[in-house]
Amino acid sequence: MTETRANTPSDRQVWSRALPIFVNYAIVALMMTCAVGVVVGVIQALSSSWNGAYLIVVCFIVAFEALYTARVMRRIAFPSREWASYRIGEVVSIMILLKALIYIMRGAGQFLIDLPKWQHDFLVSFFTGEYLLACVLVLVVYLVCNQFANDLFELESDDATLERERKNDFRNNRAASHKQLTLKVVLVAGVMIAVTLMGRTFLRIIGGGAAAASIDQEGMPSYALGLLAYVVLGFLLLSLTRLAALRAAWYRERAPISPDIAWRWALYVVVFLVVIALVAMVLPTHYSVGLLQLLRYAAGLLISLLQIVIYFLLLILTFPLNLLMRLLGNSPVTPNRPPPVMMMPPPASPDQPTGANPLLDLIQSILFWAIFLFVVGYALSQYLKRHSALLASMRGIPLLNWLMKAVSVLGDWLSRLSGQVTAMVDAGLKRLRAQAELQARMVSPARRLNLRRLSPRERVQYFYLAMARRGSESGLGRKPAQTPREYAATLDSATPEVNNEIDALTDAFIEARYSRHDITPIHAQTAQSYWERVKSALRKKKSAV
């Protein structure tokens, strides 16, 4: 009994193992949902009568199912009869359920109408265009999820798995799996971008000028947000799986892992991705028209140049052949002339009427180009850093060398500037803090004092000192050489109506300050009553002055 208990994993262990798997599956399912959302969005834009919103939900469920099944199926040998029957059964079930769902959405009447048709021409009437499209989408999701599931399984790194690997001296190549996963995420993203862009282009073509104008004015379409969500989720998945891969490596090294790493990681990655996504959405894209035209123009120019080069090469190669043909009396072979270089006009400057406020346009334009140049510069610097040989050879070219030196000087200047700005900000913050502290100190300590926390002796002393402070505010400040009684005489002469109170408070202070016997709370209360009367008298005097 005890042994059974010892071998049974605790709830916490089960959760610690299941939670990362569940989270990863949920992210992949959501990614697939986003991907399908994008495709559905594009198709809906092309065919407004079609409503494929249900496919988004279906694909989420199918993705989850596919991931789970792929995990379960690892126990079954491949290829085997059992494996094939399981898989075929699964796919057929999905397709039937999908058909059923379509009928549920359309109503039972449609089913009853279609049912007799199946008997006559099953293939045509069962596999309708809409159903086929839905099947294709669902099957693609199913296959992609199976691919993701393999990598996710390899990347699992719960304690039990890692301990088993350690015991059996076997290890999964998690780094390779992570790389594979990254490639798959990137490829799916690429396909989605291509689908979206082609869909929009197709929409422009079939819609004519009005449609193109409305698309251009639309800005970011809703399904593009799905694309962005897919990329964000993809990055989240890559981050979490990276943690899994690292965790496995740390476990192998027997390095104790701080328990807060996992939640810190999750927190940081979510904040990081959300912030970047928000920034990316806020940054301007309107002025990219000129840039993209420029890029297309450059691409066209490059292609034309290549064509010229090929033409000349062919000309050189065919020249001896032509001579031979002339000798034989045949017409010479001439390669096709290259088309004229596509001399497109330079991109339009962003002075087109894009907005009501030209200043805002200018700021957006500057911001855009600054960001773009930064991106290009950063990418180039990263590339050159990785290819030191290329960098060295580039230094040999005088113009490039000069340019690199100029960039280096600019970089140094910016770095210095950044340092100076940081120093200035730090100095400013320090000054502000110092001022705040000074102000806090300037506030009378009496106002921050908690009388209840003082002992009766301290309270009596406090009331006397408060009297001295009030006195000094009324122009009756205590001189350093004055004894308490001498000071009392000064106050007496100025406020004769509270003579007795001043003398009594002074006596109480002397007793509290110089005696050793206990000062009772009653003493303190009496001193407080004296002080309040003296205070009101001094206030009156002050207002009179």
Place this chain on the structure above:
Amino acid sequence: MSEYFALLIGIIIGLAALLQEDFVLTLLYFVVAAYALSRWWSGRALKAVVVKRIFNNRAFINDKVEIHIEVHNSGRLPVVWLRLHDSLPVELSGSEIFRRVVGLGPHATQRFTYTIQPPRRGYYQVGPLYLYSGDLLGMAEEEGRQGHIDYLTVYPRVMSLTKIGLPSRSPMGTLHHHQPIFEDPSRVRGKRDYVAGDSLRRVDWKASANLGRMQVKQFEPSIALETVILLNLDRDDYYYRSRNDATELGIVVAASLANWITAQKQTVGFATNGADVQSMAADGRAPVLPTEKGRAHLMRILDILARIQTTEKQTPFIQLLRRQRVHMAWGTTVILITGDVNDALFEELFIARRAGLDIVLILCGHVIAADEIKHKAQHFGIQIQQFASEADMDIWRR
């Protein structure tokens, strides 16, 4: 990994340029920003990590040395993960190896402690502490940095000795001596009336003023008798099968004797032909410590004994003795710890003895011609002792 993201960026730019779509730039911003910020964050965060290693850098064998490591993030950026690994030499590999994976918030500090238990004397390198960190997305390779190196000095075993039969002619140090060769001005025996020829330095002016006649101080005769330990660490002078144990035993004997002499408040010097890793000399030989007294001096000797290594024919022991003999005062007790004594060394010892030095020979480990050496030593009037193991030193502990 970054090549895939470069691929993604390429796809985005290419399609955007080809199909003239602005919204793709948002994606481009996102991917580039994620890539750039991720790399920048991990590199910058690691640079802001400050590591301190605090420990007692001197210990005895099998002492538990606690090493405290303080990791502080001095930057405003959090360090998502930080892998720490403190490297230790092979000799300390039996001890706990420090490895940790932590996350550090901005300006956060974490402290760790691990314990090492050095099994033998030595001068061990502790560190460097390796720090590794990386980004959240796996876009950059793991970045590493080395911390500083510290050293741990592990003293040799010091046996507590109680009774050492050193030559009676040379009581240790500044004890009373019956031969009035030198007088110790710090030991006043009495006073007498001044006689012509007495040095004015001997006049006791206070006593003269008190008595009304000139008084001179009389001092006890004494001589500074010193002990010098000469340790032979030339491997060839030890029997090859027990070379390592015998040299280690020699070091233990030297350390124990130095400790005992210092406990007697006497002066002791030390010289060896072994190699010291911290030596300033070009040939790496250990420094010679002149005779001094006190705990600080003993610790200096133990420091050298902790670091010392055997050599091969670098400085012959006889040469060391010759070189040191000229600096030794008359009556100095010379304790030679070695694994073998040949005729040339006996000859040198005889010369030293004739020069007024008291010689004590200690043979360590297995000595092939031990009986012959003992016989010769008796012939020359040299006290000799042989220790095959640490247990043999018990004769000094009874």
